[in-house]
Amino acid sequence: MLNIFSEAWQALLNFFGPLALVLVVGLVVALTYVQINALFLVWLERKVAGHIQLRIGPKEVGPFGVLQTIVDGVKLLSKELITPRPASWLLFVLSPILVFMPVLVPFVVLPFGENLQIRDLNVGLMLIFAFAGLNVLAILMGGWASNNKYALLGAVRSVAQNVAYEIPLLLSAMSVVIMANSLSLRAIVEAQQGLWFVFVQPVAAVLYLVGATAETNRAPFDIPEAESELVAGFHTEYSGMRFGLFFLAEYTNMFIVASVATTLFFGGWRGPIADGPWWFLAKVYLLIFGVIWVRWTFPRLRFDQLMNLAWKYLIPIALVNLLATALILKLVR
């Protein structure tokens, strides 16, 4: 038995070279990290929300309640997976899997540190955006397959929202790309040698963060799951670990958009002293803290206002910003 595996492994190594090793090990590490990160983020969210709301949040399980999310995860795992009878079960079952799969891929290109990147692709940024776009497909599938009106409304809202917000997101990222002259994330970080792009491109940074909040369906843009209107939106009918996967994907997505923001605007792994992955993580979690802070401050936008915000404010400003960047670069260079 073992023989077969080792032979297959050998064949893989022969075929791909050491790249396969890096990929497999990297993905395993990433997969583990995704779980730990989600657990940590859920805990952070609860803690921050608690303190903002004059409570203390979880405190019973583990020191400061850090293990609370593990216990909740175990609870989710032990729950029954309910499939509503009128649901289209194949799509219903597939949707949570599909929502979780694409969030792994961006980890391949995320540059955690100077030498801590699974693979530096020259289209790294495109890869991330492409896979982030898949997310909405799964949400639509899940919402439609549930055969629930609330879920359907949530899914439809989600599609419209994602379509609208990808544009400012991409446009603001583009202004950075034309400055760094590369789509490779490592090259973008290298380009911020002296000055972080957030100081050169403050408008793009703000636009990116707003768009990213909307992309990840976080409040105040959480209309696909608006609990006071649509009960739970697209995941109304999901239970147990299927719901857990949606949850996991949401928090991992948050991590990814924050990492991309760090890479694009905040100088990646670079810091005042001792460059390294710690700087990267510190910036990412600081950004995520900001996102959490926003969530617990504002009421939710209405659906048409959300669209208005994108088409009336974000996209025109992003376009103007991109144009101005291009123009200035042309003049300077």
Added chain:
Amino acid sequence: MGVGQYLNDLVTGAWSLASGMGVTVRYMFKPVSTVQYPRERLPLPEAYRGHIELIPHEGGHRCVACGECFRTCPSAVIKVQGFKRQASDHTRARYFFIDYSRCSLCGLCVEVCPEKALRFSREYEQAEVSRYGAVVDLMARLHEGGPS
């Protein structure tokens, strides 16, 4: 919509959001206002109304089973029965039950009691697994010297 109006909307909107975030972050560093219940407890107010109980009086109670309380009770949750030891004695209550699950804690029974034999207890942890568990035997409580 003019460009000036457009920019004005943008700036006032952004400022209102930023000042809102200022409020929440200020509250984040305020002391929490929750009480960690099973570990900490708030003092009960003096007027606290739990279910009723008999006031201990010279090793017994003052209730003469006149029935005023159960006649007044809006939900009829009180059952009291008294007896006389001999014909010349006063009636004394021997059984006193309340069905706390239906009690609305209005306090009318305490008020109408001519002997002032009733008061509110200070019980507040009264979860029960069955509704029969909510039937309180006040005589037993009195003799056990239940928590007051």
Added chain:
Amino acid sequence: MLRKTLTDDTFYLNMGPQHPSTHGVLRLLLRLDGERIVECEPVLGYSHRGHEHMAQTKSYLRFMPNPSRMDYLAGLMYNHAYCLALERACGVEAPRRAQYIRLICAELNRIASHLLWFGAYLLDLGGFTPFLYAFDDREDILAILGEVTGSRLTYSYCRFGGVARDLTPAFPQMTRAFIAKLRARLADYDTLVSKNIIFINRTKGIGPISREQARDYALSGPNLRACGIGHDLRRVEPCSVYPDLDFQTVTTNQDAGIGDCYDRYLVRMGEMAQSLDIVEQALELIPEGPIRAKGVPQEPAPPPGDYQFSYESARGLLSIYLVSDGSRVPVRMKWRTPSFSNLSILPLLLPGTLVADTVAILGSLDLVIPEIDR
């Protein structure tokens, strides 16, 4: 009313009875065209407990705990109104001190009710945090009321001809501390919510009610005052010691009379500030003396005839109509509750709005479902 046959692209959505934003068990049958509402029909009665029937089978005294159960958020006000109605019918007057105590407690209860509405409304709009701030403040009120009445939600504190127990020495100081705290908090709410651009966009121009509509549907309370009509029974038909106190009726100064959700919000926030003033003044004016009227029969029994009493509860015009035959049990006791009329305007307001607006409008009317269903 809604026909079950659909020939177009509309579909039905059952909002409630179990839905996070119907606050209790209200069911809205919506007909939707996409996210736009075509028709709406509220279905009531999920928490009908027959209070009016109970009133006919019990004596006046034994009905005492019931009124607080109708509107559990302003239980003391209902309790107060019931006692006042009985006292007027029987020609009894409570001592001044008792009247002041009742009034202070009722106004505190009004603040608590508005605070809870404020929190829950923001929750409807998706803002979670103000809800907990409001609960923090409300907790203080409940502690104060607990100090006086001994309970925190359904008080049964007012009695026929007085109140159940006197104020404790700690009460004035607790209340004054609370007043100062809430005044500071109201400023924070202003920054966090009233001026927030998202909140303004969600509520301004949503669910406007004209004065004619308000009259037609017999709207009352803050919902009516948001239409620019300063009708407040505390001023128009003052009961108890309200004439002694100086306070403003909060309205919006609008000639066009667009009472939208934002106006309703502002009116309630303004009323909280006014109620704080009332409580502060009443604390100064409160006299010493007995708390129960002397020589009052234990069992009230109004002389034969019919009596009507109106009271400005937290949600508006509360009317009690009772018919007595001179016995201790009423022949008929009608409770006209404000939310019942306030909800009836909903089918008029909703068509043409979005699902998200449904929640905003429904929340802004400040409904308490058990009060509608009785």
Added chain:
Amino acid sequence: MNQAEPLYELLRSSPAVLEAQGSQSARDGFDLRLAIRAKGMPELARLFKEHGCFLEFITAVDHGESLELIYVFSAWLRPFRVMARCPASLMEPSPSLVEVLAAADWQEREVFDMFGLEFAGHPDLKRILLPEDADFHPLRKDFKPGARHGGDWFEGETA
């Protein structure tokens, strides 16, 4: 009683009004009581509406042998409360006020629900608080609540 109210004179002289009576005592809460014919109610309601009054509530009273409908009107910004009463019958529907005042819609439905009194011209007269399949009208004096509240150990003392 507010003497300056011009509406009172109009009401007194209205043909629909059989008898008008000022407040009996300071205790009863009504400024004016009218005894009216049920048929004339929509006309009166229109008069109230023209003078800026709103319908506070409609209710009924079961006196055992007879039923009576009570309409209470009130007005904004001034102490004003007029009550109109008319005999009602289970056989003969009273005219509905929905055409005139929208507030009457639910109020009439409630009266129908609780007393079984019908209103002619109501667009959708059906139960409002009780379930649609209820076959009783609980506020009528001939209604006896069924023995549905279980065999509690205290049964029989709730009267």
